Amino acid sequence: xSTIFKPQKNHLLASLxxxxxxxxxxHLKLVSLPLGKVLYExxxxxxxxxxxIDSIVSLLYVMEDGASAEISVVGNEGMVGIALFMGGESxxxxxxVQSAGHAYQMKSNPFKxxxxxxxxxxTLMLRYTQSLITQMSQTAVxxxxxxxxxxxxxxxxxxxxxxxxxxxxxxxxxxxxxxxxRREGVTEAAGKLQQxxxxxxxRGHIKVLDRPKLEEICCECYAVVKKxxxxxxxxxx
Amino acid sequence: xSTIFKPQKNHLLASLxxxxxxxxxxHLKLVSLPLGKVLYExxxxxxxxxxxIDSIVSLLYVMEDGASAEISVVGNEGMVGIALFMGGESxxxxxxVQSAGHAYQMKSNPFKxxxxxxxxxxTLMLRYTQSLITQMSQTAVxxxxxxxxxxxxxxxxxxxxxxxxxxxxxxxxxxxxxxxxRREGVTEAAGKLQQxxxxxxxRGHIKVLDRPKLEEICCECYAVVKKxxxxxxxxxx
DNA sequence: TTATATTCGTACGAAACCGCACATAAGATG
DNA sequence: CATCTTATGTGCGGTTTCGTACGAATATAA
Numbered sequence: 001x002s003t004i005f006k007p008q009k010n011h012l013l014a015s016l017x018x019x020x021x022x023x024x025x026x027h028l029k030l031v032s033l034p035l036g037k038v039l040y041e042x043x044x045x046x047x048x049x050x051x052x053i054d055s056i057v058s059l060l061y062v063m064e065d066g067a068s069a070e071i072s073v074v075g076n077e078g079m080v081g082i083a084l085f086m087g088g089e090s091x092x093x094x095x096x097v098q099s100a101g102h103a104y105q106m107k108s109n110p111f112k113x114x115x116x117x118x119x120x121x122x123t124l125m126l127r128y129t130q131s132l133i134t135q136m137s138q139t140a141v142x143x144x145x146x147x148x149x150x151x152x153x154x155x156x157x158x159x160x161x162x163x164x165x166x167x168x169x170x171x172x173x174x175x176x177x178x179x180x181x182r183r184e185g186v187t188e189a190a191g192k193l194q195q196x197x198x199x200x201x202x203r204g205h206i207k208v209l210d211r212p213k214l215e216e217i218c219c220e221c222y223a224v225v226k227k228x229x230x231x232x233x234x235x236x237x
Numbered sequence: 238x239s240t241i242f243k244p245q246k247n248h249l250l251a252s253l254x255x256x257x258x259x260x261x262x263x264h265l266k267l268v269s270l271p272l273g274k275v276l277y278e279x280x281x282x283x284x285x286x287x288x289x290i291d292s293i294v295s296l297l298y299v300m301e302d303g304a305s306a307e308i309s310v311v312g313n314e315g316m317v318g319i320a321l322f323m324g325g326e327s328x329x330x331x332x333x334v335q336s337a338g339h340a341y342q343m344k345s346n347p348f349k350x351x352x353x354x355x356x357x358x359x360t361l362m363l364r365y366t367q368s369l370i371t372q373m374s375q376t377a378v379x380x381x382x383x384x385x386x387x388x389x390x391x392x393x394x395x396x397x398x399x400x401x402x403x404x405x406x407x408x409x410x411x412x413x414x415x416x417x418x419r420r421e422g423v424t425e426a427a428g429k430l431q432q433x434x435x436x437x438x439x440r441g442h443i444k445v446l447d448r449p450k451l452e453e454i455c456c457e458c459y460a461v462v463k464k465x466x467x468x469x470x471x472x473x474x
Numbered sequence: 475t476t477a478t479a480t481t482c483g484t485a486c487g488a489a490a491c492c493g494c495a496c497a498t499a500a501g502a503t504g
Numbered sequence: 505c506a507t508c509t510t511a512t513g514t515g516c517g518g519t520t521t522c523g524t525a526c527g528a529a530t531a532t533a534a
Contacts, residue, residue, distance in 0.1 A: 059374075061374060061375070061377075061378045063378065063382065063457065064457055067382050069377060069378045069381045069382065071374040071377055071378070083367060085363070086363045086364065086366060086367040086370075087360060087363050087364040087367060087469065088364065088367045088368075088465075088468070088469050091367075091370075091371070091374075091465075092371060092374070092375075092461055092465055093374060116355075118353075118355045123324060126322070126323045126324050127323065127324040127325065129323060129366070129370075130320060130323040130324060130325045130328075131325075132370075133323075133328075133366075133369075133370060133373065134328070134329060136370065136373045136374055136377060137296075137298060137308040137328075137329070137330060137373055138298070138329075139377045140298075140306060140308055140373060140376045140377035140380050141298045141300065141306045141308070141417075143377050143380040143381040144306045144380040144417040145300065145304050145306065145417060147520075147521095148520085148521075171480085171481065171482090172481075172482070173480095173481075173482095180378075180381040180382060181521080181522090182521075182522065182523080183481095183482085184482095184483085184484085184521095184522085184523095184524095185520095185521070185522085187481095187482060187483060187484085188483090188484095190482095191482095191483080201482090202481095202482090202530085203480080203481055203482075203529090203530060203531070204480090204481075220300065220301055224329055228325075228328075228329055231325070232324065232325050384490075384491095385490085385491080408510085408511065408512090409511075409512070410510095410511075410512095418491080418492090419491075419492060419493080420511090420512085421491095421492085421493090421494095421512095421513085421514085422490095422491070422492085424511095424512060424513060424514090425513090425514095427512095428512095428513080438512090439500085439511095439512090440499090440500060440501075440510080440511055440512075441510090441511070
């Protein structure tokens with residue numbers, strides 16, 4: 001179990017120095033995150049932070065009338081709960097598990113203590129926060145200018161990057177909620193991708209057949225975020 | 238001149254303790270920001286940070302095809318250049334003066350030194366960054382779900398909050414660039430507001446006549462950002 | 475197997491927004 | 505004043521997306 005799910009599977013944790021890893025790892029607890037689990041509701045004071053391993057968490061804003069839109073997505077490249085060290089301790093959005101899996105959980109207080117040591121961990125967390133800001137910004141741009149087709153491609157690529165293989169378990173209804181569009185819109189867009197043999201979609205199971213083509217069809221938004229994230233958080237290996 | 242433009246007119250600078258004010262103020266230089274001036278281009282390593290006094294700066298993303306979208310807006314409540322202390326030193330977006338006026342400029346290095354003292358300034362800057370994140374998130378949501386009419390209201394209110402009176406000097410063309418819509422769309426939306434006696438618009442000069450009504454017509458996005466900003470950065474006075 | 479729930483496909487009118495073209499009007503310039 | 509530039513108003517066809525409704529297909533349960 002814990003031989004498969006090493007903390008190092010999370011890129012942020014992996015990039016810490018040995019000293020910091022030892023101290024931080026002693027506070028980590030492996031938890032299972034089922035699909036749809038809500039880690040934070042809007043305004044909740046965060047009790048834990050999460051470092052996803054093979055799960056994906058969406059930061060989702062839900063409006064008064066129930067409509068929703070995904071602000072950003074967090075997988076093994078990042079962490080959930082940045083508002084903790086940013087000072088607010090809560091956000092107006094919801095953190096919800098978009099793809100079931102596992103994560104390492106750490107209690108707020110020890111994490112804040114580590115952050116406040118003003119060293120490697122703080123630097124890393126701030127750089128990650130900037131990459132998250134980039135993703136949010138690009139989401140705003142993409143929402144403004146790009147078609148559902150393109151946005152679906154972006155969304156698929158962002159998800160793929162955070163999973164271990166090319167399989168996504170995700171109904172069109174759920175994707176529609178993330179993109180903030182109608183379910184029928186996703187059906188159409190996914191149908192086009194299927195006709196192009198880019199994906200194979202069947203009742204909540206997507207298999208990506210041709211990733212290069214997916215990137216080709218996609219708007220520039222994915223590449224911008226990817227490039228900036230790589231710049232901010234280079235993976236040393 | 239500098240009797241009118243006190244550093245304290247910027248809310249972030251004003252909220253520093255006397256000690257920190259003394260140290261920081263010695264590095265500040267009052268600069269004039271003409272309309273359209275670009276403070277940073279995408280990817281530029283930032284040489285200065287800016288604390289607006291009576292100017293407004295837009296963080297704008299410009300796409301490959303020239304289309305654009307405003308990510309967030311910064312006035313006397315904030316600062317331009319957060320990427321400096323977040324670690325990236327640059328962003329994929331452009332910082333451009335949206336409303337002419339003045340700002341206090343500070344060189345990057347002394348500012349980073351202040352930030353790294355790990356005290357009040359750091360805490361404040363991080364809280365401000367979180368409020369900026371909230372604004373970006375809500376922009377993404379608003380871009381997804383709300384009409385041009387509503388978005389124009391949000392945009393006007395965000396601008397109003399950062400100005401000293403109810404006068405905006407801004408062509409419809411420019412607003413359209415910020416919102417990422419057609420100029421004609423802004424003409425129509427502004428026409429409706431004018432018919433409702435909410436604004437008076439004439440060749441680049443907007444006078445807001447009825448702010449309460451403006452807030453009423455607006456989508457929830459403005460209030461969400463406003464409330465969260467007030468929570469994160471209470472003004473002690 | 476049969477019934478039921480879930481997921482997906484399709485259709486259609488309405489609305490919002492776009493791209494484009496052009497007219498009008500208000501300042502600016504000479 | 506006459507001219508030019510800039511800013512705004514308006515109209516129209518085309519596209520995308522929406523809201524809604526309904527049917528088909530697949531999984532799940534009785």
